[in-house]
Amino acid sequence: MYKSKYQPAFKVMLARCALNGDSSYSLAKEYYVSSSQIRYWAQIYSIHGPSGLISPLIDASASIKLSILNAMHENAWSLGYTSATFKLSSPGILYRWQQDFDAYGLSGLHPKPKGRKVKHKAVGKQTKSIQAMTDKELREELEYLRTENAVLKKLEALAQQKRTQTKKKS
Numbered sequence: 001m002y003k004s005k006y007q008p009a010f011k012v013m014l015a016r017c018a019l020n021g022d023s024s025y026s027l028a029k030e031y032y033v034s035s036s037q038i039r040y041w042a043q044i045y046s047i048h049g050p051s052g053l054i055s056p057l058i059d060a061s062a063s064i065k066l067s068i069l070n071a072m073h074e075n076a077w078s079l080g081y082t083s084a085t086f087k088l089s090s091p092g093i094l095y096r097w098q099q100d101f102d103a104y105g106l107s108g109l110h111p112k113p114k115g116r117k118v119k120h121k122a123v124g125k126q127t128k129s130i131q132a133m134t135d136k137e138l139r140e141e142l143e144y145l146r147t148e149n150a151v152l153k154k155l156e157a158l159a160q161q162k163r164t165q166t167k168k169k170s
Contacts, residue, residue, distance in 0.1 A: 011041045011045075014038050014041055014042075015046075015053065018038050018041070019045065019046060024036075024038040040084065040091065043084040052084075061111070062111075066106065068094065069094075069097060
């Protein structure tokens, strides 16, 4: 489920203040919320009332995203007004959908997998037995191991040098 950074009652309070004539900039300074976010909440509040700030539309399918984009273009609505009308959490989401649709068509609107990408271990990096390796492979591995050993020795020497310098300073 969608978890907002701000409580709905807080959003409603700021939206009412903005609609009653308070400056979104002064509200932003007082409550540490961006003025554009306050204006956006006020826009949602004016369209949907207080319930509009409670549960935004989330995890839209490609067909819902396409219908929202079509409504925006057919009615010549702005990103802000369209996202407020459809209770999106921000106009930036709609902008991203538009960019994805322009770049990839309908396939760009399909939901993306959530979370971090899984890192797979290298499949081709299985070590062969020494008997199965050719002379060239053995030489390459020997060169790699010697280089790795030299780097580690250099790193240890630098660490030792740093330790002796800190001891001298003390």
